[in-house]
Amino acid sequence: MLEAKRQAKLVAARRRYEQVMEQHPKLWEIEQQLVALYRQKVMREPGFVSQRWEQQVRKLEAQRQAYLRQVGIPEDFAEPQWDCDLCQDTGLYEGKMCTCEQQRILESRFRGAHLPSRLQEQTFSRFSLDWYSPVKKTPLGNTEREQAVAVLHACQAFVAAVMEDPRSATGLFLTGQSGLGKTFLCSAICHSLAESNIVPLYIVFSDLISDMRASFQQDSGDADLLAIARQAPVLILDDLGAEHVTEYAVSRLFDIINYRRNERLPMVISSNLSLADVERIYDTRIASRILEACQPVTLYGTDIRAQQRKLGLG
Ligand SMILES: [Zn+2]
Structure with a gap:
């Protein structure tokens, strides 16, 4: 199945090449000259001078580039x-299952376990400190921007620690009001980990609960999904506190967090709630497990989406 799709892409690429060559004789001519040069090199034909050869190749490649740009x-x-x-869509990378394949497996189990496409762009390099005021003070005494830098560094340090040794990485409890970039940072953590072939289970907490609840009500039960959430190499639980709090949600949340803390499996939890809120709304035991497994970090500022709307960007 995967192989058939790959073959189709290779064929499509070949066809695209042929079409372009047909429509652009000038390009075809350049290609032919390049092919002839490469043949010369391989065959070491008489009169082959490597320095001259390289000059010719560079010249032709520049011509090709200029032509492509022009058209x-x-x-x-x-x-x-x-x-x-x-x-390259083989599902294998450096002899191991590639992140994309691991991600596909996760997505086949959890409806909600994928980064929505608008989040694909959210990487550390695109995280803008301009969103945070360089003058407004946080309750911690630093400016909102200084605090955002500290939170960004904590997220990057988390990724580095996971790559070094997942079992010794301290998790993060990322808090702050909505619209301050928490999901952005969760998403950036996912991308960074994926580049190192580590697939975190990223899921919005309310989606996790509704997926689990749906399978709980069927004969199969929710044990499978619970096991995945417990054992995923890294769990990124986004937006805790936005869901309807039920006994079921509280018990599953405790189970997952407690299991992961005991097994030293790293997690990032983002929430509009403070730890005191978590204690009040959920359970003291949940708040204390979070504190044991995660370093709390807080963003302060003004809703980024509101700022963008004001500037006519959103
Ligand atoms: Zn892949």
Whole structure:
């Protein structure tokens, strides 16, 4: 199945190449000259001088690049359009199951276990400190921007620690009012980990609960999904506190957090709630397990989406 899709992409890439060559004789001519040069090198034909050869190749490649730009064809037009550049859609990377395949397996189990497409762009390098005031003070005494820098560094340090040794990585309890970039940072953590071939289970807490509850009510029960949430190498639980708090949700939350703390499996929990709120709304035991497993970090500021709307960006 995977292989058939790959083959189709390779064929499509080949066809694209042929079409472009047919429509652009000038490009075809450059290609032919390049092919001839490469043949010369391989065959070491008489008169081959490597320095001259390199000059000619560079010149032709520059011509090709300029031509493609002029007619508006992307330089990689002949490359297959892989869903995953890491494994080129083989599902294997460096002899192990690729992140994309692990992610597919997770998504086949949890409806909610994927980063919505609008979150795909959210990486550490795109996290903007401009969203946080350089003058307004937080209750901690620093400015909102200084605090955002500290939180960003804590997130990056978490990723580095997981890559070094997941069992000794302290988790994060990321708090702050809504619209301050918590989901952005969760998403950036996921992307960073995925680049190192670690697939976290990223899920909004209310989705986790509704997926589990749906399977709980069927004959199969929710044991499978519970096991995945307990044992995922990294769990990113986004937006705790936005769901309807039920006894079921509280008991599953405790189970997952308690299990992961005992097994030293790293997690990031984001929430609009403070730890005191968690204690009040959920359970003292949940708040204390979170505190044992996670370093609390808080963002302060003004709703980013509201700021963007004001500037006409949102
Ligand atoms: Zn892949």
